[in-house]
Amino acid sequence: MEKAVIRRLTTLCIVCGLVCLVLLGVAGFRDTNREWKYYQEDYRQKLLGKVGRDKNPAMYQRIVQMKPELKQVVVGEWQTVDRCVTCHISIEDPLFAQAAQPLKTHPHPELLKQHPVEKFGCTICHGGQGLATTYYGSSHETIHNWPVTLVSKGLMQSRCGYCHKDFEAIKADKLIQGRALFQELHCAGCHQINGQGGAVGPDLSGFADKDPSNFPMENLKGSRSKQNWVIEHFSDPQRVSPGSSMRAYAMSERQVEALASYVLSLNQREFTRKYTPKLSAGFVPPRVDTVLPEPGLNSSQAEPDVKKELRL
Incomplete structure (x- = not known):
């Protein structure tokens, strides 16, 4: 009886050992086949072709010796870690202006001069999950329960409004239009922003900071973000x-x-000076509860409509 038990235990130990070896092998294989490693190797090979051994031998040799590595930017101000540059390794390299993603140079290099990646990271402006190192994991597509999916092109200016409150100074046309629409549609009749407006609807002051779990997604036709x-x-x-x-x-x-961009820019975070742009002299934030007449109406025509709107 004891021998039979010993044989079973021995067999079990051997099987468990083999399973552990297989798992270690799978882990090693997966680690050497990371998505971001292929991107970095592709970058290295293309860079070698652009530089050329004869043009710049010293630089060519440095490129040859490049090894794949995780790259990250820590932004303590935002309590975030960005690893976006692990895949977007050539984001500041002008040689890759015509390359395909993820190696394409940033389309607006002038913005990177004012918002250097090593200081601001990427998710401050673009959203997404900065810690991830895969296309899906970084929230290029909607991830269930991840609060900030990658910001769509049409709403990109909403992120500018996180830090920049003088929309005219940065020529943020959608934020300017969105704020004007908020006034023209008399949204302040029901909603407050920083103490201005009514209290019938939800306070929008910190709308940008609200978690997606606060929003009912079951009736959406598109992505649940x-x-x-x-x-x-x-x-x-x-x-x-x-x-x-x-x-x-x-x-x-x-x-x-435009209206969505404006509302999604509303936050109540306070940043240190290095992330807070200097305001122009005499800048006064426009009041959002100021009623603007709808286009095409004079003041005598607009007043009855305003009163009607505020009663709804």
């Missing part, structure tokens, strides 16, 4: 939030993006 929720909610509030008292306004796609 906070960005898309705002877009669809402005287009059809009754469908997205049944029972909502908010009206549906006839807005173009650009107007919806």
Whole structure:
């Protein structure tokens, strides 16, 4: 009996040992086949072709000796770690201006001069999950329960508004238009921003900081992200939030993006001076509860409409 038990235990130990060896082998294989390693090797090979051994022998040799490595930027101000440059390794390399992603140079190098990657990282402006090193994991597509998916091109200016409050100074046309729409549509009749406006609807002061779990996603037609929720909610509030008292306004796609960009820029974070742009002399933030007449109406025509709107 004892011999039979010993044989079984021995067999079990051998099987467990073999399983551990297989798992170690799989782990080693996966580690050598990381997605980002292929991107870095592709960058190295293409860079060798662009530099050439005869043009610059010293640089060519340094490129030959390049080894794959994780690259990251720690931004303590935002309590975030960005590893985006692990894949976007040539983000500041002008030789790759015409390359395909993820090796393509940033399309606006002038912005990188004012927002250097080593200081700002990438997710401050682009959203996404900075710690990830895969296409899916970094939230290029919507990740369930990840608060900030990669910001779409149409809403990119919403991130500018996190730090820049003088929209005119940076020529943020969508933020300017979105703030004007907030006034023209009399949104402050129901919503407050920094103590300005009504209290019928939710306070929007820190809207950018709200977690996506606060938003009902079950009625969305598109991706289940906070960005898309705002877009669809402005287009059809009754469908997205049944029972909502908010009206549906006839807005173009650009107007919806502009208003969404403005609302998604509203945060109450306070940053240190190095992340806070200097405001122009005499800058006074426009009041959001100032009622603007709708285009095409004079003041005598606009007043009754304003009162009507505020009663709804």
